[in-house]
Amino acid sequence: MDLDFGVVGGALPYLWKGFRYTVELTVTAAAGGLFFGTLLALARLSSLRSLSLAAAGYVNLMRSVPLVLVIFWFFFLVPLMLQGITGAERPPQVGAERTALLTFVLFEAAYFCEIMRAGIQSIPKGQLHSAYALGLSYAQAMRLVILPQALRNMLPVLLTQVIVLFQDTSLVYVISATDFVGAAAKIAQRDSRLVEMYLFVAIVYFVLCFTLSRLVKRLQSRLAVVR
């Protein structure tokens, strides 16, 4: 077996393009997922029964279906939804890359919701009561008192979820989007160099994720001391 890692060097510009998309997808999904996930968490904890049931239904559905299937669902759903909104004659061409952005935001929202819910529930009830006693409204109490603390308590868990998300974005491969893995797979098949390309991809992911999870662990122990 003769390995030729020179093929990786030649493909670096293309791989870098794929990697940039992977990072873009991760950051968008993390930010969007955290935003909508927090809203979902507030909905789940709401005293309005219909609201909390709807949020719980969404979260449980998303969490019991494989991500690959969710990606397929949205790949075919998004054009139809856009057609419904814009009233166009034919479903618009959205493209795998942009569909994936929306899919991951909506999918990750369910996972971030559960983390934020745990975070909110970890705050003593007295905090909310004192916020109300100070004359804050519900929105102010959440924004200024509860959510900042919940976010801080959950920071290590949230960051760990982002690392998981970073790995999961590789699944956009199934709709042929050109992320880091997608780019490597295309080069691997073009040059028949599967071993070199996939080993390279595995090593890059390992080094990045291992380093990041170490940093999260250090952050966790520092936060633990402060509290």
Place this chain on the structure above:
Amino acid sequence: MSYSWNWGVFLEETPEGGVYYWELIVSGLGWTLAVSVLAWLIALSLGTVVGTVRTTRSRGLVLLGDAWVELFRNIPLLVQMFLWYFVMPELIPPLKRWIVRVDPTYAQFIAAVLCLGLFTSARIAEQVRAGIQSLPRGQRDAAAALGLTTLQAYRHVLLPMALRIVIPPLTSEAMNLIKNSSIALTIGLAELTFRAREMGEYTFSFFEAFSAATIIYVAIAMTANRAMAWVERRVAVPGFMGRGGR
């Protein structure tokens, strides 16, 4: 949204003839369950061993266990699937010669089982380690005071308690495994999601096919949840906090 649903499509024949679409979906479910069950057996046995080893006092063993967990946790599952299916045979020539001769389904199935089994074993190892470390120090000391060897202490005192503690997290690992088995479609294994997409491509009834797969996955998740709650109640030790799931 304009989409005309056609649920009758499941009763139509596939282009190959003689096989109906609902049978295609059921055969996909069969592969999903087969891969998941075998991978679960590997994951549970290896994960328990690796997790236990990480709580021993031998530094070499702990390091080995840590390396195992980090290796499988920090590479995307999709990439691991490719490594098992595309890269492994190239590195082991006899394996390659065998694969060329047999039905590709065997190679896909074995690669998927090994990949998912080892990936999940790392996650179970993490849970088992946490379970053992959550036990009061006194348990280990008491076992030693009774004259039990390390092996006996783990076998009779620590593991029976720790394994009960980790039943709830293991339930979600089992469900993760079933969901993760869908990634085997990337190496061509005709499991549930693969079949749903295939049916969509043949009939253009994508949403009917995906709905069927979604309902089946939700049903599996709910069944697994109930089953594990039953196991938890069955093995509950009287006098301890956990009284078993609802």
